Amino acid sequence: xxxxxxxxxxxxxxxxxxxxISCKSSQSLVYRDxxxxxxxxQQRPGQSPxxxxxxxxxxxxxxxxxxxxxxSGTDFTLKISRVEAEDVGFYYCMQGTHWPxxxxxxxxxxx
Amino acid sequence: EVQLVESEGGLVQPGGSLRxxxxxxxxxxxxxxxxxxxxxxxxxxxWVANIDQDASEKYYVDSVKGRFTISRDNAENSLFLxxxxxxxDDTAVYYCASGMVELDYWGQxxxxxxxx
Numbered sequence: 222x223x224x225x226x227x228x229x230x231x232x233x234x235x236x237x238x239x240x241x242i243s244c245k246s247s248q249s250l251v252y253r254d255x256x257x258x259x260x261x262x263q264q265r266p267g268q269s270p271x272x273x274x275x276x277x278x279x280x281x282x283x284x285x286x287x288x289x290x291x292x293s294g295t296d297f298t299l300k301i302s303r304v305e306a307e308d309v310g311f312y313y314c315m316q317g318t319h320w321p322x323x324x325x326x327x328x329x330x331x332x
Numbered sequence: 333e334v335q336l337v338e339s340e341g342g343l344v345q346p347g348g349s350l351r352x353x354x355x356x357x358x359x360x361x362x363x364x365x366x367x368x369x370x371x372x373x374x375x376x377x378x379w380v381a382n383i384d385q386d387a388s389e390k391y392y393v394d395s396v397k398g399r400f401t402i403s404r405d406n407a408e409n410s411l412f413l414x415x416x417x418x419x420x421d422d423t424a425v426y427y428c429a430s431g432m433v434e435l436d437y438w439g440q441x442x443x444x445x446x447x448x
Contacts, residue, residue: 258433260433260435262377269427269438269439269440270369270377270427270435271438272434272435275434275436281436311376313376313377315433317432320391321391321394322379324377324379325376327376327377
């Protein structure tokens, strides 16, 4: 199975400051169709996961533009340009290129 | 607005069975692959199974193969997960989600506890 490794696992942040989470895969996530199936999810305390980013950098509808995704191949990054209080929670990367789909361990973002 | 609503989970003894359901609204259910994802208490997310639009393709994570069965009823906009031979390590919140790997919409989750 493809191993997704996130870092850091815990990220203390300051309101209004930027934050960044890294996600590295054990194999390239480029699929034979040319797409890279890398998603980012946010899970606020007590809530279900919510997808923020798909195919590396495409932001879901309703997701604030302070969230951005980037990367290629095996190295990916989720950035928050200016952290707000509502951004507290866990963030997970997930690959859907190789079977079975696998998630990173999660990164806890806390103020 | 898309809504995915899972049935209530529950407490089951090891070796027991439980059937989860998920009712979808706000999307054309029959157009979507559907998935189950679980989260053990205090742990991360684990994909469990998915099913294509007409139930001709079904895939499972190795740890549940032969014990869990995913199915769907497009007429009732419903997704199911039949869980047999449950083990203590199957204890988790189970989420239904839309898509094969897209997972763009999620239910609220239902807790399944396997314990004697």
